[in-house]
Amino acid sequence: MTNPAALRQEILRLTREYSRQVHGGFRPAADPERNPWQEGTTIPYAGRVFTEDEVEAAVSSTLDFWLTLGKEGEAFQQELAAFLGVRHSLLVNSGSSANLIAISALTSPKLPAARRIKPGDEVITVAAGFPTTVAPIVQVGAVPVFIDADPITGNASCEQLEAAYSPGKTKAVMMAHALGNPFDLATTLAFCRKYNLWLVEDNCDALGCSYSMPRELAESLSFSEHSPGHNEDPDRVVRWTGTWDDLSTQSFYPPHHLTMGEGGAVNIVRDQKLKVIAESFRDWGRDCWCPSGIDNTCNKRFGWQLGELPAGYDHKYTYSHLGYNLKPLDPQAAIGRVQLRRLPQFIEARKQNWETLRRGLAAHEDVLEFALPTHATGWDPDRGFSWDDTGCRTDCSWFGFKIAVKPTAPFSRTELAQELDHHKIGNRMLFGGNLLRQPAFVQLRQDRPEALRVMGEMTGSDEIMNSTLFLGTFPGLTQAMLNQEIKVIADFLRVQTESCSVASSMGSGLH
Ligand SMILES: Cc1ncc(COP(=O)(O)O)c(C=O)c1O
Numbered sequence: 001m002t003n004p005a006a007l008r009q010e011i012l013r014l015t016r017e018y019s020r021q022v023h024g025g026f027r028p029a030a031d032p033e034r035n036p037w038q039e040g041t042t043i044p045y046a047g048r049v050f051t052e053d054e055v056e057a058a059v060s061s062t063l064d065f066w067l068t069l070g071k072e073g074e075a076f077q078q079e080l081a082a083f084l085g086v087r088h089s090l091l092v093n094s095g096s097s098a099n100l101i102a103i104s105a106l107t108s109p110k111l112p113a114a115r116r117i118k119p120g121d122e123v124i125t126v127a128a129g130f131p132t133t134v135a136p137i138v139q140v141g142a143v144p145v146f147i148d149a150d151p152i153t154g155n156a157s158c159e160q161l162e163a164a165y166s167p168g169k170t171k172a173v174m175m176a177h178a179l180g181n182p183f184d185l186a187t188t189l190a191f192c193r194k195y196n197l198w199l200v201e202d203n204c205d206a207l208g209c210s211y212s213m214p215r216e217l218a219e220s221l222s223f224s225e226h227s228p229g230h231n232e233d234p235d236r237v238v239r240w241t242g243t244w245d246d247l248s249t250q251s252f253y254p255p256h257h258l259t260m261g262e263g264g265a266v267n268i269v270r271d272q273k274l275k276v277i278a279e280s281f282r283d284w285g286r287d288c289w290c291p292s293g294i295d296n297t298c299n300k301r302f303g304w305q306l307g308e309l310p311a312g313y314d315h316k317y318t319y320s321h322l323g324y325n326l327k328p329l330d331p332q333a334a335i336g337r338v339q340l341r342r343l344p345q346f347i348e349a350r351k352q353n354w355e356t357l358r359r360g361l362a363a364h365e366d367v368l369e370f371a372l373p374t375h376a377t378g379w380d381p382d383r384g385f386s387w388d389d390t391g392c393r394t395d396c397s398w399f400g401f402k403i404a405v406k407p408t409a410p411f412s413r414t415e416l417a418q419e420l421d422h423h424k425i426g427n428r429m430l431f432g433g434n435l436l437r438q439p440a441f442v443q444l445r446q447d448r449p450e451a452l453r454v455m456g457e458m459t460g461s462d463e464i465m466n467s468t469l470f471l472g473t474f475p476g477l478t479q480a481m482l483n484q485e486i487k488v489i490a491d492f493l494r495v496q497t498e499s500c501s502v503a504s505s506m507g508s509g510l511h
Contacts, residue, residue: 045426046255095251203242208347285323400470433465
């Protein structure tokens with residue numbers, strides 16, 4: 001009989017061989033062994049990018065059959081936290097769960113009474129984007145206060161924060177960095193500091209994006225440290241998004257910067273207390289913080305008296321929060337660890353793919369409006385971005401390549417999307433567009449008008465909803481795929497413009 005170690009080795013060897021044979025189309029675009037793209041086949045907007053390393057990690061962890069979050073999960077949490085330079089990262093089963101836990105943590109009675117989010121308190125958020133950035137605010141009994149979004153950056157119009165503030169009611173700001181474009185952190189952090197508010201950065205689409213500001217400004221906001229991996233420029237502070245204030249969240253669903261299938265994380269930037277609370281919400285609401293399979297970490301398992309329980313009631317079964325169970329499985333974490341090692345290349349590939357599309361489509365600025373990073377005022381092919389005079393800068397590892405169809409264009413956004421679809425080019429709208437127009441939020445407003453507050457007309461969010469789509473930038477896109485995207489758009493625009501000029505010359509003949 002073959003011994004188990006040898007058997008395992010053989011299984012993993014065969015796993016690698018199988019994966020090499022059947023998954024060649026999923027390798028990073030830069031990998032020489034990647035299957036070339038065949039003209040006429042689909043160009044996805046996003047998807048899993050992996051090799052036999054991820055498949056081996058999944059199978060190896062599955063052979064262990066520990067299943068629930070264990071050593072791989074623990075290692076992933078530490079490695080992600082080290083990459084970001086945050087105190088803790090807590091693995092959960094999705095980005096949506098991460099958002100739910102982050103905001104739930106801020107409701108904990110273990111926090112100072114004046115800062116804790118209580119039912120009816122307000123959390124400022126943005127109208128355009130993904131629904132589960134906002135839904136958890138409602139789910140914890142707080143009131144989302146919507147500010148508008150800027151159609152060029154896709155991000156919150158942070159100049160509206162002041163007007164949205166309600167003394168005694170506003171407790172937090174929770175917003176996403178849209179499509180990998182950091183929102184105006186300098187303005188947001190100054191606002192949060194002024195009123196002593198929590199900040200939750202929904203970093204689900206922005207792992208690997210960074211934001212920098214002049215040192216003097218950073219120090220006035222209590223930052224002096226660079227995130228790991230950033231150059232020590234003495235005049236500036238550069239940090240990853242997701243590391244600027246209290247809490248942030250990640251998604252590891254396949255379109256995101258790294259994947260483990262389903263998955264997400266809550267990053268706890270500094271405060272150990274928030275880690276214990278967030279973990280409690282993730283793990284059934286329990287008061288005990290022992291890892292799975294371990295007892296008595298606190299050394300007084302039978303020494304507590306909490307709530308109205310009898311003295312000495314088992315700490316393992318003591319619940320201080322109305323929690324959930326939102327943990328992923330250990331094999332997911334094993335996959336994630338391999339992906340984490342690829343993250344620096346993935347981050348760069350997204351930047352390069354955005355740049356390739358931007359250059360390739362630069363001739364079409366008459367009808368298409370391209371995204372600008374927050375704080376940029378323009379882009380040109382020789383000098384790149386020009387910047388506003390705040391001294392703040394963004395460095396985007398783009399989740400997608402955002403295109404808006406200008407109102408003067410002789411075609412609509414939907415027609416462009418249909419053309420891309422016809423050529424099997426993956427494209428998406430900016431998620432839910434103006435969320436307030438989604439059926440779920442319309443219903444909420446009808447059922448409970450007091451459940452949300454809206455800061456005026458959401459014209460920017462409407463514009464995003466009506467005129468924007470995005471293409472992929474993910475690291476699986478090869479140069480041939482990007483060239484095809486550029487060509488299809490150029491051909492479509494040429495036909496549209498020609499038929500428009502024929503129509504107008506016919507028109508001028510008639511009149
Ligand atoms: C900004 C943002 N937040 C949260 C989520 C939710 O992540 P998940 O799909 O892992 O629940 C997404 C999903 O794409 C997202 O784009």
